[in-house]
Amino acid sequence: MKRRNFIYLTGVGAAAAMLPAIPVFGKEISPEQALTYIDPAAKKILSDVALNAARSKGATYTDVRVGRYLNQYVVTREDKVENIVNTESYGIGIRVISNGSWGFAATDKMDKDSIAKAAELAVTIAKENARLLREPVKLAPQKGYGEVSWKAPIEKNTFEVPVKEKVDLLLAVNDAAMKGGVDYINSILFAVNEQKYFASTDGSYIDQDIHRIWPTFFITKIDKATGKFETRNALSAPTGKGYEYLDARPQDKIQTASGTLYKGRYDMLEDATQGARQLGEKMKAKSVEPGKYDLVLDPSHLWLTIHESCGHPTELDRVLGYEANYAGTSFLTLDKWESKKFNYGSKEVNITADKTEVGSLGAVGYDDEGVKCGKWDVIKDGILVNYQAIRDQAHILGLNASQGCCYADNWSSVQFQRMANISLQPGKAKLSIADQIKNVEKGIYIVGDGSFSIDQQRYNFQFGGQLYYEIKDGKIAGMLKDVAYQANTQEFWNSCVAICDESDYRLGGSFFDGKGQPGQVSAVSHGSATTRFNKVNVINTARKI
Amino acid sequence: MPILTKAEAKALLTKVLSYSKAEQCEVNLNCSDSGNIRYARNSVSTSGGISANSLVVSSAFGKKLGTATINEFDDASLEKVVRRAEELAQLAPENPEFMPFLSPQEYGADSPTFSPVTAAVTPKDRADAVQASLKQAIDSKLNAAGFLSNSIGCSAMMNSKGLFAYNTSTDVAFNITVRTDDGKGSGYATRGYNDFSKLNAKADTAIAAKKAMSSVTAKAIEPGKYTVILEPTAVAVMLENLFFSMDARQADEGRSFMSKTGGKTKLGEQLVDERVNIYSDPWNPELPTATWSGDGRPQQKVNWIEKGVVKNLYSSRYWAQKTGIKAIPFPAGAIMKGGTKTLEELIKGTEKGILVTRLWYIRTVDPQTLLLTGLTRDGTFYIENGEIKFPVKNFRFNESPIIMLNNLDEIGIAERTVSAESEANYLLPPLRIRDFTFTSLSDAV
Numbered sequence: 001m002k003r004r005n006f007i008y009l010t011g012v013g014a015a016a017a018m019l020p021a022i023p024v025f026g027k028e029i030s031p032e033q034a035l036t037y038i039d040p041a042a043k044k045i046l047s048d049v050a051l052n053a054a055r056s057k058g059a060t061y062t063d064v065r066v067g068r069y070l071n072q073y074v075v076t077r078e079d080k081v082e083n084i085v086n087t088e089s090y091g092i093g094i095r096v097i098s099n100g101s102w103g104f105a106a107t108d109k110m111d112k113d114s115i116a117k118a119a120e121l122a123v124t125i126a127k128e129n130a131r132l133l134r135e136p137v138k139l140a141p142q143k144g145y146g147e148v149s150w151k152a153p154i155e156k157n158t159f160e161v162p163v164k165e166k167v168d169l170l171l172a173v174n175d176a177a178m179k180g181g182v183d184y185i186n187s188i189l190f191a192v193n194e195q196k197y198f199a200s201t202d203g204s205y206i207d208q209d210i211h212r213i214w215p216t217f218f219i220t221k222i223d224k225a226t227g228k229f230e231t232r233n234a235l236s237a238p239t240g241k242g243y244e245y246l247d248a249r250p251q252d253k254i255q256t257a258s259g260t261l262y263k264g265r266y267d268m269l270e271d272a273t274q275g276a277r278q279l280g281e282k283m284k285a286k287s288v289e290p291g292k293y294d295l296v297l298d299p300s301h302l303w304l305t306i307h308e309s310c311g312h313p314t315e316l317d318r319v320l321g322y323e324a325n326y327a328g329t330s331f332l333t334l335d336k337w338e339s340k341k342f343n344y345g346s347k348e349v350n351i352t353a354d355k356t357e358v359g360s361l362g363a364v365g366y367d368d369e370g371v372k373c374g375k376w377d378v379i380k381d382g383i384l385v386n387y388q389a390i391r392d393q394a395h396i397l398g399l400n401a402s403q404g405c406c407y408a409d410n411w412s413s414v415q416f417q418r419m420a421n422i423s424l425q426p427g428k429a430k431l432s433i434a435d436q437i438k439n440v441e442k443g444i445y446i447v448g449d450g451s452f453s454i455d456q457q458r459y460n461f462q463f464g465g466q467l468y469y470e471i472k473d474g475k476i477a478g479m480l481k482d483v484a485y486q487a488n489t490q491e492f493w494n495s496c497v498a499i500c501d502e503s504d505y506r507l508g509g510s511f512f513d514g515k516g517q518p519g520q521v522s523a524v525s526h527g528s529a530t531t532r533f534n535k536v537n538v539i540n541t542a543r544k545i
Numbered sequence: 546m547p548i549l550t551k552a553e554a555k556a557l558l559t560k561v562l563s564y565s566k567a568e569q570c571e572v573n574l575n576c577s578d579s580g581n582i583r584y585a586r587n588s589v590s591t592s593g594g595i596s597a598n599s600l601v602v603s604s605a606f607g608k609k610l611g612t613a614t615i616n617e618f619d620d621a622s623l624e625k626v627v628r629r630a631e632e633l634a635q636l637a638p639e640n641p642e643f644m645p646f647l648s649p650q651e652y653g654a655d656s657p658t659f660s661p662v663t664a665a666v667t668p669k670d671r672a673d674a675v676q677a678s679l680k681q682a683i684d685s686k687l688n689a690a691g692f693l694s695n696s697i698g699c700s701a702m703m704n705s706k707g708l709f710a711y712n713t714s715t716d717v718a719f720n721i722t723v724r725t726d727d728g729k730g731s732g733y734a735t736r737g738y739n740d741f742s743k744l745n746a747k748a749d750t751a752i753a754a755k756k757a758m759s760s761v762t763a764k765a766i767e768p769g770k771y772t773v774i775l776e777p778t779a780v781a782v783m784l785e786n787l788f789f790s791m792d793a794r795q796a797d798e799g800r801s802f803m804s805k806t807g808g809k810t811k812l813g814e815q816l817v818d819e820r821v822n823i824y825s826d827p828w829n830p831e832l833p834t835a836t837w838s839g840d841g842r843p844q845q846k847v848n849w850i851e852k853g854v855v856k857n858l859y860s861s862r863y864w865a866q867k868t869g870i871k872a873i874p875f876p877a878g879a880i881m882k883g884g885t886k887t888l889e890e891l892i893k894g895t896e897k898g899i900l901v902t903r904l905w906y907i908r909t910v911d912p913q914t915l916l917l918t919g920l921t922r923d924g925t926f927y928i929e930n931g932e933i934k935f936p937v938k939n940f941r942f943n944e945s946p947i948i949m950l951n952n953l954d955e956i957g958i959a960e961r962t963v964s965a966e967s968e969a970n971y972l973l974p975p976l977r978i979r980d981f982t983f984t985s986l987s988d989a990v
Contacts, residue, residue: 104593132589227806322585324690325722460987517692543914545947
């Protein structure tokens with residue numbers, strides 16, 4: 001849900017004029033400051049102040065996160081740089097258990113007195129809330145790791161690349177699209193660096209350095225005679241990589257009948273050029289005839305369907321009702337898991353949760369409550385076999401350890417259960433995109449993510465895309481527009497009949513997945529290969545006002 | 546940290562400006578202290594207290610702008626942040642759309658955005674309110690999940706042209722979902738206030754509880770076009786997508802629902818039913834908002850849609866200057882003029898229709914027509930001959946707020962409501978709409 005804030009911030013979309021009124025992600029700093037890391041020894045001293053203060057006020061468990069969150073965004077349109085901002089958010093969040101209840105307090109005043117006061121406030125809140133508890137918090141055991149560290153295995157730190165290089169790239173991208181005949185382009189390079197330090201009374205002191213990057217653009221073409229306009233967004237994916245993501249090699253490209261698709265790395269300039277061409281085609285595309293179609297979904301599109309219809313409903317806090325007041329609950333209730341025979345999808349469907357996949361947005365060494373991360377099955381041969389849990393939920397699943405899904409988007413936010421990378425495993429038999437299309441009689445091939453909406457228990461969804469190609473008798477028969485498909489999650493995944501092989505496996509993802517109150521964002525990747533779903537209901541979205 | 550008084554803020558910002566060597570300098574100050582409590586499964590889950598302040602310094606040389614911020618307020622830090630902004634400005638590329646900072650503006654009387662009662666709220670006060678909500682749910686053998694937060698903040702700005710603005714505000718947000726134990730019924734209520742004493746968590750929980758109990762055993766009826774009554778919180782999520790899209794530049798550039806052929810726009814044209822009047826007013830006692838925007842422009846009373854005609858679009862200062870229009874900032878709140886009928890009276894006057902108490906997961910499907918999709922949630926009911934007959938299963942809709950406001954049947958009494966999507970507060974009436982388009986059924990409760 002926070003995606004909207006991001007769009008305002010970057011001036012993309014209708015509400016550029018709101019810019020001054022929107023709170024920014026953090027304070028702004030100069031680029032060179034972003035390269036100075038805070039010494040873990042200093043962070044350990046601050047953490048110990050909080051741990052000791054909370055303990056002395058009666059906390060039975062405390063964890064502390066000293067966080068430095070850096071964002072950089074470079075925003076351009078056509079031939080202009082609209083904004084270059086570096087922001088930093090630095091502070092401490094202290095979470096305690098006292099009288100069996102959670103308490104949390106955070107401050108950006110990093111002197112010892114202010115930290116001790118924040119720890120005391122966290123304990124006060126916990127004690128005050130204990131009278132509203134039905135049962136005390138039960139934490140899965142967790143050993144302390146001592147002083148350890150983890151760094152994302154990036155090749156090129158985005159924050160070390162000169163701003164000029166980034167500006168030059170985006171302006172070249174804009175130029176390519178404009179030469180290709182688009183009327184407008186907004187392009188953005190967004191980079192994140194989380195430098196976070198975790199300490200707990202279990203005896204862990206964990207220093208981590210996490211990087212994310214998302215280059216993207218939005219192009220618009222207007223038919224002056226009719227006033228109609230169409231748009232096409234970049235086919236890039238936000239990733240847990242460094243600036244090397246923008247250094248695409250031949251092996252990172254997949255050539256299809258529609259154009260180039262990207263695997264692992266991204267050629268932004270090429271995508272802007274082909275995007276302009278495809279947008280021209282989209283302007284002339286046929287409006288879709290509503291009805292049932294076999295859908296062939298590209299990973300640049302399917303990641304979002306996986307995110308909404310499998311990632312969210314398998315979050316254990318939603319299943320249990322902790323998100324009932326906001327994001328909602330889940331149709332994947334515990335009885336369905338206990339039965340060990342709930343057919344979430346067809347036998348082709350194998351979905352894993354993975355906090356370790358290299359280059360993914362969700363990859364970390366340890367989660368935000370000091371649990372070492374791993375990988376596990378969620379849907380196995382179509383059957384629901386597991387969820388995503390954190391320390392105070394593990395006992396509900398009969399687990400004696402957390403699955404490591406705890407995350408807070410800032411030092412000032414309390415950590416809670418967030419989605420792991422949830423990915424559809426590729427098919428075992430050799431199958432290419434061309435093979436998938438060849439096998440379809442009446443279908444639509446969809447590339448790129450578009451409009452998305454799903455109900456609060458994750459049954460009914462509607463998705464659009466960026467590019468829609470009609471498939472007739474095994475061949476692409478031109479582009480369509482005004483396409484959206486509506487389905488029921490279980491019926492949809494049971495209509496999954498074929499998944500391309502490993503060579504087509506690609507990651508998509510979200511930079512701004514919203515959840516919780518107060519709202520927090522998280523970044524998560526979803527892998528898949530091109531997948532076919534039979535007889536899905538497609539609607540026509542064209543209207544007149 | 547207690548928030549700064551007007552005199553303290555003025556003294557601080559004056560000191561910051563005294564360090565400036567740039568052609569122009571502007572300083573914004575924001576401080577906030579907030580607390581929240583969250584509960585679910587009839588038990589408290591997470592809660593917290595957060596304190597954060599920031600000072601933003603913008604320095605300009607010609608059309609080159611640099612910005613830096615800091616959250617330490619000693620003299621050395623203040624001077625450092627000014628120097629840093631100036632260094633960045635010297636390094637920045639020229640921005641052809643840069644606008645010089647504003648001269649002093651007239652903001653009119655202060656708006657009553659601050660409540661001392663809210664400023665004095667303690668963790669105990671929050672826990673007491675939640676305890677009352679939980680008791681209401683538990684006594685009714687229902688399951689409650691809710692969220693209560695309160696905050697106090699100040700914002701101030703000053704620039705080298707002599708502009709100074711200051712505002713304090715308090716906010717209270719409360720929302721509650723009550724579900725039946727079997728998961729077959731669900732109800733919701735949401736409130737936003739400046740004044741904590743207006744909060745009645747028990748009463749709001751009772752409203753959500755009533756919706757939960759009466760929405761059990763919902764029947765499936767065919768999707769299609771129905772007359773609907775949208776409660777104010779459902780109206781909010783539809784209309785805010787209209788507010789978000791009223792940018793002048795987007796309209797002029799041909800990529801908005803306001804655009805017409807040949808670079809023209811629908812400004813000044815009748816777009817919706819003539820009974821539709823939408824405006825913003827910072828001094829409305831029910832929805833007080835700041836009298837200035839973050840760049841120093843005054844927030845005034847603005848008519849956006851009057852008698853169905855689009856009267857104004859908001860715009861950046863740059864675009865307004867370029868196109869010769871008034872540079873109206875995006876408003877801090879929006880109001881739709883209400884009618885005289887209560888929700889009950891709207892129901893009574895409905896022959897056949899559906900009562901929609903909440904809409905959820907709203908996304909734009911087509912920006913050209915503002916076609917939105919989303920679903921009903923937490924209590925949807927079938928109305929026949931002026932009475933609620935039975936609960937119905939939730940629907941997915943595909944509808945444009947423009948089409949919706951053309952199919953307007955009746956307007957109820959406006960009330961302060963909250964968008965469950967953006968969390969923004971509005972003053973909106975319930976609406977009865979003809980031919981609202983539901984496209985499929987959902988099994989969700």
